[in-house]
Amino acid sequence: MYKMAVIGDKDSIYGFACLGIGIFPCEDEAQASKTLRELAKSGYGVIYVTESLFELLADDVEHYRDLPLPAIIPIPGVKGNTGIGMRNVSLSVEKAVGSDIIS
């Protein structure tokens, strides 16, 4: 049995608490990286990360990319949409096909 979590700045993620997702407010990179690792180890199957943090955590995310769990998914925060989520999808296409053929 797994759980779900959201990591991000407080304003962006508090809304998710009411859905029953675990919320883990993080402000800076070091703290977020530590939280992410701990969550991945302790039975969280899906971890949503706000886009601004997702960008900073690229190395950690890369580590979990080829593992079946956890799924680390970028979501837009209150500060708006940076488009990194879409870029991430394009990256998979590029990796598989060689160039981004779906744009």
Next chain:
Amino acid sequence: MAVMNVNPTRMELTNLKKKLVTARRGHKLLKDKRDELMRRFLDMVRENKELRREVEQAILEANKHISVARSVMQGQALDVSLMLPKQELQLDVTSKNVMSVNIPVFEITKRSARDSDAYSYGFGFTSGDLDDAVESLGKVFEKMVRLAEIEKSCQMMSAEIEKTRRRVNALEHVLIPQYTDTIKYITMKLDENERSTITRLMKVKDMMLKEQIESHKFQT
């Protein structure tokens, strides 16, 4: 010509021929696997992009409501109202095998089925925008889970496709040419040996004939 470093013997030749057959078979299978993976992957990626667009839009919408709520209410009051959720989620993860890639399938079970349990606060002292935010998040939530599932699957499949593609290319451009070239080299070498044996035998036969004729002449 990429000839392997082998002895040009008949035994080596049969071995190589067997290996070539296996390599060709493997190449064909892997190529089929790659094509099928690619087909499914492209379908999935299209769905992924579509879902992501929807989810991002909905979350932005919800965030707008929360921002308004935060500006209307006191920050602490807002935090407090969201602090103790009534709802609890559990995530069931099973895996599905797609062309030997184990992609995850997520399924959520809520502790209570009532949607109204998403509201963990009394309506008396909170802004209506907060209710809107919670409602819109609740609506998009199923899509978010599906997004997580499909995005993870896409990542895993793209890794698998990359791996398979490398294998196919290695077989097609390195291993199989190497085998065919070596087989050609060995057959040519063996043929050459045979020819040289024949000429040698003919030469020996000639010499023996000549000797016999001469001895015959000598006797008469």
